[in-house]
Structure formats: structure tokens, C-alpha cells
Amino acid sequence: MVRRTKTRPIRVLIAKPGLDGHDRGAKVVARALRDAGMEVIYAGLRQTPEEVVRAALEEDVDLIGLSILSGAHMALFPKILKLLKAQKAGNIPVFAGGIIPDEDARRLKKEGIRAIFGPGTTLQEIVTTAQRLARGPA
Amino acid sequence: MRGAARTPPLARAILRGDRRALAKTITSIEEGDPAIGSVLRILYPHTGRAPVIGLTGPLGVGKSSLLSVLIGLLRERGKTVGVIAVDPSSPYTGGSVLGDRIRLERKANDDGVFFRSMASRGEAGGVAASTREVARLLDAAGFDVIFVETVGSGQVDVAIRGVATTSVVVLVPHLGDEVQTLKAGLFEIADVFCVNKADLPGADLAAKDLSELVALGAAREGWAPVIVPTSTTTLSGIEELWRGIEAHERFLDQNGLRAVHERARLSAEITDRVKDRVGRDVAARLDRDPDLRRLLDRLVAREIDPAGAADELFRARYAKS
Numbered sequence: 198m199v200r201r202t203k204t205r206p207i208r209v210l211i212a213k214p215g216l217d218g219h220d221r222g223a224k225v226v227a228r229a230l231r232d233a234g235m236e237v238i239y240a241g242l243r244q245t246p247e248e249v250v251r252a253a254l255e256e257d258v259d260l261i262g263l264s265i266l267s268g269a270h271m272a273l274f275p276k277i278l279k280l281l282k283a284q285k286a287g288n289i290p291v292f293a294g295g296i297i298p299d300e301d302a303r304r305l306k307k308e309g310i311r312a313i314f315g316p317g318t319t320l321q322e323i324v325t326t327a328q329r330l331a332r333g334p335a
Numbered sequence: 336m337r338g339a340a341r342t343p344p345l346a347r348a349i350l351r352g353d354r355r356a357l358a359k360t361i362t363s364i365e366e367g368d369p370a371i372g373s374v375l376r377i378l379y380p381h382t383g384r385a386p387v388i389g390l391t392g393p394l395g396v397g398k399s400s401l402l403s404v405l406i407g408l409l410r411e412r413g414k415t416v417g418v419i420a421v422d423p424s425s426p427y428t429g430g431s432v433l434g435d436r437i438r439l440e441r442k443a444n445d446d447g448v449f450f451r452s453m454a455s456r457g458e459a460g461g462v463a464a465s466t467r468e469v470a471r472l473l474d475a476a477g478f479d480v481i482f483v484e485t486v487g488s489g490q491v492d493v494a495i496r497g498v499a500t501t502s503v504v505v506l507v508p509h510l511g512d513e514v515q516t517l518k519a520g521l522f523e524i525a526d527v528f529c530v531n532k533a534d535l536p537g538a539d540l541a542a543k544d545l546s547e548l549v550a551l552g553a554a555r556e557g558w559a560p561v562i563v564p565t566s567t568t569t570l571s572g573i574e575e576l577w578r579g580i581e582a583h584e585r586f587l588d589q590n591g592l593r594a595v596h597e598r599a600r601l602s603a604e605i606t607d608r609v610k611d612r613v614g615r616d617v618a619a620r621l622d623r624d625p626d627l628r629r630l631l632d633r634l635v636a637r638e639i640d641p642a643g644a645a646d647e648l649f650r651a652r653y654a655k656s
Contacts, residue, residue, distance in 0.1 A: 205366055206429055206454070231430035236454045241437030247444065252436060255450055257358040284355075 207331040209260040212240040212249045214277065217267035222294060226262060229320040230327060246276040254286060259331040265295040270305065278309045290330040294318070346377040352476050354449060360472060361451055364465045375468065378475040383597065385417075385474045386584050387481045389499030391461060391521070394487025396505045397531040399438035400567040401576070402484055406448055407440065408577055409480055415447040417473030420484040421462050424454040431455075435484060449478065460494025461485035467498050467604060490520040497603050500596065501583045503527045503576070506545075508537030516548040525560045526583045529576055533564035558586055617653075626651060 211227045213220055220242055227237045238256045240249065253261050263274065274293060281287050293305070294314040302313045312326045348356035363371040390398045399420065406416050420435035433452035451469065458464045462485055473481050485495050495502050504525035516522050528549075530541045545562045561579035565572035587593040621627050630644040639647070 206424075206431075206456075208362075227432050231425065231432050232428055234425075234428040234430045236424075236430065237432045238436060238452050239432050239434045241434075252450075254355060255358050256433075256452055257362045286355075 207235040207260060207328065208238065208256060208258045209235050209262060209327060209331065210238045210240060210249070210253050210256060210258045211262045211264070212244045212252065213242050213264045214244050214246060214249055214273045215265050215267040215269045216243060217265070218242060219266045220264070222266070223262075223264035225320070226264070226294065226323055229324055230262075233324045233328070235327070246273055246280055249277050250280040250284060250286070253281070253289060254284060258289065260327060261289055261291045262327070263291065263293045263295075265293065265297070268296070270295070270297050271301055274305055274310055275308050292323075292326065292330060294323070343374070343377060346374045349374075349378060349472065349476050350381060352446075354446070357449060357472065357476050358451070361469050364468045364472065365453065365456070365463070367465075375472070378472065381475040382471040383474070385478055385481050386501060386580075387470050387474075387483060387499045388580055389483050389485065389495035389502040390505060391485040391488045391492070391495045391502060391524075392505030392529075393489070393507075393510065396487075396507045397567055398484050398487075398505050399435045401505060401529065401531060401565065401573075402435070402482055403438045403440050404567050404570060404573050405482070405577060408573055410445065410447055414479040415477070416449075417470075417476065417478035417481045418448065418450040418484070419453055419466055419469055419473070419482070420450065421453045421455055421466060421486050423486045424456050426457075429456070449473065449476070455486055458494075459492075461488045461492035462494045462498055467600075470498055488521060490518060493520060493524045496524050497600050500587065500593070501526045501580050503529055503580065505529045505531050506541060507532045508535050508541045510541070513544040513547060516544050522548065526558065527576070527579045528560055528562045529572075530562065530564045532566060532568075533572060534566040534569050538564050556592060557590065558583065620652070621648070624648070624652070 209230055211223050213223050227239050230237050238252065238258060240252050249261070249263070263277070265273065270293070278291065281289060290311045291309070292312040292314070293310050297305070297313055297315060305313060311330050314323055345356055345360065349360060360371060360374065390402055392398055402418065406418070409416050420433070422431055422433045422435060424431045431454040433454060435452055436450060439450055453463045453466065453469065455463050462483065466483060470481050470483060483495065483498055485492065502524050504521060506528065507530065528545050530538050530545070532538070542562050542564050549559050549562065561582060563572050563576045563579050565576050587596065626648060630639070630647065633639050634641065634644055
């Protein structure tokens with residue numbers, strides 16, 4: 198896998214899978230990642246897992262961030278991971294944020310979501326983690 | 336993957352329309368990866384086939400929404416579409432939010448559309464430095480029509496002329512009075528004017544101002560720009576917009592202008608490329624030129640002026656004979 202050097206901006210897809218319309222969090226994170234020098238492809242609301250994966254591949258992103266508040270994370274996130282693997286793109290790190298109970302978070306991490314941010318997470322923490330995930334070895 | 340990506344199999348994959356290969360190669364072009372040059376050389380003879388439609392205009396006029404409905408129209412007609420959507424990079428951090436995808440509505444598994452967002456990465460003029468090369472790549476990959484959506488443009492952002500075969504300038508009602516249409520720059524480059532949000536009051540006045548501009552003789556090479564009111568809310572005018580674009584493409588063919596324009600675009604591209612390399616070379620040399628430091632001393636002491644200093648250095652280092 199090609200690793201980004203300092204001169205290449207990290208490309209990250211921010212998407213909201215599922216049907217809730219609460220995109221404030223996704224927008225705030227998109228803005229913070231932008232201010233950290235990343236190129237943020239903002240895919241917006243109501244994305245199907247197929248659309249998320251398609252966008253990630255077309256945009257050749259280094260990283261995918263998913264925001265969800267609908268409670269459907271246990272259905273949608275594993276599906277996105279599975280579709281990525283099916284496209285031989287399982288090496289693209291995926292992180293997530295939203296309302297995700299601790300127990301679900303543990304299971305999702307086991308499935309391959311690399312980081313999960315709940316309410317109260319600082320933007321700096323998200324930025325630092327995103328940089329580490331995009332640049333660091335798996 | 337990286338090693339294999341530098342050999343002709345990559346070119347073959349792109350000619351086959353392999354989407355991953357396409358996406359990875361666009362990244363290499365954006366990064367200025369020198370290793371991709373050999374692939375682009377192989378692909379170049381496969382370009383020059385698809386019309387490249389530029390969508391430009393101020394921010395918020397509805398370029399992305401128009402793009403989405405135009406893609407829908409072309410897909411209904413069985414045409415495949417490659418899209419480059421450019422958004423600005425931050426002058427402070429280099430970061431950007433590329434948000435043109437959010438308007439995109441398409442069937443989830445439609446391989447007939449390839450959509451790529453690009454950050455302008457410090458390039459002025461409305462497109463990114465590598466947009467021309469990426470448009471050629473989409474052409475080589477076999478898409479029937481290529482769209483390039485520029486950043487929200489100002490009056491001088493006319494770089495789309497160097498990329499597109501047809502330039503659509505998208506405007507909305509109440510952008511200004513008719514004197515705005517007389518100004519040089521953006522209004523000059525339109526092959527097609529689109530007055531979007533035509534469901535809002537004032538659209539007929541905007542269209543009238545534009546038609547007076549066209550009547551005043553804005554026609555270039557015998558083409559009088561088409562003016563089309565559209566609304567992406569009611570979907571009115573979308574077919575007419577595409578017909579206007581097609582009419583211009585036909586006009587290029589019927590009047591032998593396609594080749595003339597292509598030569599002009601390529602000439603500008605070569606000039607840009609050479610200027611860029613010469614410029615970087617000159618900057619690097621001047622940076623360590625002891626004469627520059629001596630001249631700076633004299634400049635600060637007001638013994639010579641900047642034009643004289645540049646002239647002296649140019650004569651000493653670059654003038655022939």
C-alpha cells in the first residue's frame with residue numbers, strides 16, 4: 198500500500214450511512230480534518246454501504262470516517278467492511294463516530310473498525326487518530 | 336501493487352475501464368509521480384475522443400446540482416460519464432472540503448459514472464494543475480462524455496477554457512445589472528449560458544441581459560452563445576441545456592474548429608509546462624546567485640530600481656548573444 202508522505206495531503210471520506218439526518222457531527226469533524234490539512238471528501242447524508250465503498254474507491258481515499266446516530270451501526274458498519282474486503286480494499290482504515298454503546302463498539306472494533314469516537318471526544322483526538330491511521334502501518 | 340502499477344498492464348487496465356486502476360492513476364497524476372509518465376504516454380493516442388464539458392460560474396449557483404441532473408439525463412440515454420469536480424484548497428493549511436458528491440444521485444451499482452473530486456491545490460483559475468491530464472485519462476478509459484466542474488469562479492477564473500471543448504457558464508438571477516455582462520473574463524468564455532434557479536423571480540431579466548450581450552456581438556468564430564434558463568428543482572430546461580451543449584459540439588465539428596481549438600489548448604499546455612520548469616529552474620538558480628545579493632544591496636540603497644535589477648540579471652544569465 199502506498200503511504201502518504203508529508204507532501205501529499207491525506208484524503209479522507211466522511212460519510213453518513215443510514216437514515217438519520219443529524220449531520221452536525223460529520224460536518225464538524227470534516228471541518229477539523231480540513232483545518233488539519235486533509236482533503237475531506239464529504240459524501241453527506243443517507244449513504245448506502247455500497248455508495249460509501251464506491252465513493253471511497255473512486256476518490257482513492259486513505260481513510261474512511263463514518264458518522265451514525267440512528268442505531269443501525271451493527272448492520273451497516275460490518276457491511277461496509279465486508280464490501281471493502283470484497284473489493285480488495287480492506288486495507289483502508291475505517292473509523293466511526295456517533296452514538297454507539299460500549300459493547301457494540303467493542304464488537305465493531307473486533308470486526309475491524311479501527312477507532313470509535315463517542316460524545317465528548319475532542320477534535321484534536323479525532324485529528325491525531327486520523328493522521329495515525331492514514332499514515333501509520335496497520 | 337506499487338511496482339506493478341508502473342508497467343503497461345496499468346495502461347491496459349485503464350483502457351479496459353478498470354475503476355481501481357483509474358482511481359489510483361488519478362492519485363499518481365495529482366501527486367506528480369514521475370513514474371506515471373510512461374503510462375500516460377501510452378494512453379495519449381487513445382484520447383481526444385470524448386467531449387469535455389466545463390461547468391463554471393460563481394459559488395452556489397447550482398453547478399453540482401446541474402451536473403447531477405445532466406448525468407441522470409445522459410445515463411437515461413445510455414451514455415457513460417466521467418466527472419472531475421474541483422473545490423478549493425485552503426491557502427493556510429492546504430486542506431479542503433470536497434463537497435460536490437453530495438448532489439450526486441445515481442443508482443448505487445451504476446458503473447456508467449465515474450466521479451472524482453479534486454482539490455485545487457494552490458492553482459488559480461478554477462481548476463487544478465492536473466485537471467487536463469485527468470480529463471484525458473477519463474477519455475482514454477472510454478467514457479462517452481466528460482464533465483469538469485470548476486471551483487466557484489470569480490470574474491477572472493477562465494482556466495476551464497484550457498480543458499473543456501464546451502464551456503457552460505452557470506449564473507443565477509440577481510447577480511448584477513447588465514453592465515456586469517459587459518465585463519471581460521468569465522462572460523467571454525461561455526459557449527453556453529445557463530441561468531439556473533430560473534424558478535426564482537428575476538430569471539427572465541437575467542436571460543434578457545445575456546441575450547443583449549450576445550446580440551452586441553459576443554459571438555466568437557461565428558458561434559453565438561446559447562442562453563438556457565434551467566431549474567434543478569422543477570427540472571425545467573435541462574434537456575434544452577444539453578441540446579445547447581450538443582449544438583456547440585456539432586458546431587465545432589461542422590466548422591473545423593475542434594482541431595483548431597485543440598491545437599490552441601495544447602499549445603497553452605506545453606507553454607505552461609515549459610514555463611513551469613523554466614520558472615522553477617530560474618528560481619533555484621537565482622536563490623544561490625551571488626549577483627542577486629549584490630543587486631539587492633544596491634536596490635535597498637535605491638541605486639537601481641527593480642526593473643533595472645531584473646534586466647541586469649537577465650542579460651548576465653539568460654540573454655543570448
